[in-house]
Amino acid sequence: MNLLSIASWAVWLIVIVVIVLVVGIIIWAISTRNSLVALQNNVEEGFSTIDVYLKKRWDLIPNLVETVKGYAAHEQGTFTKVIEARNKAMSATTAEEKIAAENALTGTLKSLFALKEAYPDLKANQQFSMLQSQLTSIENDIAQHRKYYNATVKQFNNKIMFFPSSIIANSMKLTKKPYFEADASERQNVQVKF
Secondary structure, eight states: OOHHHHHHHHHHHHHHHHHHHHHHHHHHHHHHHHHHHHHHHHHHHHHHHHHHHHHHHHHHHHHHHHHHHTTOTTOHHHHHHHHHHHHHHHHOOSHHHHHHHHHHHHHHHHHHHHHHHHOHHHHHOHHHHHHHHHHHHHHHHHHHHHHHHHHHHHHHHHHHHSTTHHHHHHHTTOOOOOOOOOOHHHHSOOOOOO
């Protein structure tokens, strides 16, 4: 073999290697972008599912408040706080606002349910018990879907922060999504006194 044919082979080999590398990078970029889009859609789907249950919860609250009002008419401050928290939660637009408003609503609902201890007739009321049972069921569904949402948020946040997929995420202007977390008051230890 002469020197010219060896140089020609070397040039062709370099061209083929460069083409394979470019095609590999393009395939990786497309695959990474598609997985980021899928993860983003999972996060949005998870939050939308929570939103459905939150709507059910919001619809149930006025019935619950009206039932309690009949037994504890002088507890107007508690009723007002519950309704205000509900309205604030319903009007929240961003994920961060919704998370904060839902945590506040959960706190006010606890004060509403605390009234049943002060009013034995309310505790025995079938409608109140039924509404409380429905709300408990909805709360359980919300908790389950929060777990799913938080798991998808974790996957999404990891993907957009890990290198080299962070390069594609930055080009798509993707940012971290917030977790649905417990309110600070819910993290405190419950004190049991005898």
